[in-house]
Amino acid sequence: MDDARMEVVMGLIMHGGNAKGQAYQAIQFAKAGKFDEADEAIEAASQELKEAHDVQTDMLTKEAQGEHTEIDLYMVHGQDHLMNAITFKDMAVELIALMKRVSELEDK
Template sequence: MTETEQIIVGLISSAGQSKSLAFEALKKVKTGEYDEARKILEQAKEADLQAHTVQTKLIQAEMSGSGNKPEVGLLMVHAQDHYMTSQLARDLIEELINVFEAKEGK
């Protein structure tokens, strides 16, 4: 595995962790544990930030014009898919927490 492929796998891993934590937060909503859900969602945001940092480095490498331009292959597309869906899940679950918490009058 090349260094770039390892970096891309790191992006997939961070995005997957973010998405997993977001759904864990949603489970806390089912039991009314809103404070715990928000704490877990903050962990998801931290994992998402790690993914974003990797993505930014890859974009910068591509735009640098140097010979270190990452290859856009199926692995890169897969990584971007994971990253985008993790962001969507996290944002949607954050809004669901707000909706359910407001519904309970908290």
């Protein structure tokens, strides 16, 4: 695998993994009632996903311009990390919203 392709794959894996980790941390903050910190961690996860998405968009743009990207297990693995991170972050946002609602109801 050439250096450019490895950079793409590692960008997907690294940013996807960081995003999932931030989303997980957000859930932990919310469980502890630290909703401001949870929101900050979700924002950090969103930024990591933006970085990963930028890597993916660049790859898709090159593909559209006729520069074919060979698909191998590394690329599939990178895409898998990204898609799992997106799903995990979306579910974390919903879970945190529910925890906030429960906390509000308990405070009444």
